Amino acid sequence: xxxxxxxxxxxxxxxxxxxxxxxxxxxMRSMGAWARRHGDAAQAAQERHATG
Numbered sequence: 001x002x003x004x005x006x007x008x009x010x011x012x013x014x015x016x017x018x019x020x021x022x023x024x025x026x027x028m029r030s031m032g033a034w035a036r037r038h039g040d041a042a043q044a045a046q047e048r049h050a051t052g
Contacts, residue, residue, distance in 0.1 A: 001021055006012045035042075 002016050002018055004014045006014075
């Protein structure tokens with residue numbers, strides 16, 4: 001993360017992700033989409049395994 005401070009009143013700070021920090025965003029979005037599509041089936045399989 002890049003952090004830039006300004007000598008102002010009130011104090012102000014701007015933050016932004018570096019390239020390395022932003023790199024996992026797209027894979028995490030893809031995993032979220034997978035979870036939305038398949039989450040119910042995955043949870044049902046876990047429940048079957050826990051009770052079986």
